[in-house]
Amino acid sequence: MKSLPVFLIAPLLLFLFLILITDLANAVGGVFIYMLVMGARFLLDKFKKRKGNDTKGPGN
Numbered sequence: 001m002k003s004l005p006v007f008l009i010a011p012l013l014l015f016l017f018l019i020l021i022t023d024l025a026n027a028v029g030g031v032f033i034y035m036l037v038m039g040a041r042f043l044l045d046k047f048k049k050r051k052g053n054d055t056k057g058p059g060n
Contacts, residue, residue, distance in 0.1 A: 011035060014030060014031055015027050015028075018031070
């Protein structure tokens with residue numbers, strides 16, 4: 001639950017900021033790119049954690 005602000009509140013604030021300085025299409029595109037980057041970062045952290053656990057087997 002600690003990542004809830006990152007995935008919900010931050011994109012909403014980003015959208016509101018972008019809609020003030022640009023048009024709707026650019027605001028939606030900016031939020032989409034933000035969500036892609038945050039999702040990729042989440043998956044990379046998950047992969048690193050799993051990869052780290054795989055190398056700590058009983059034979060190592």
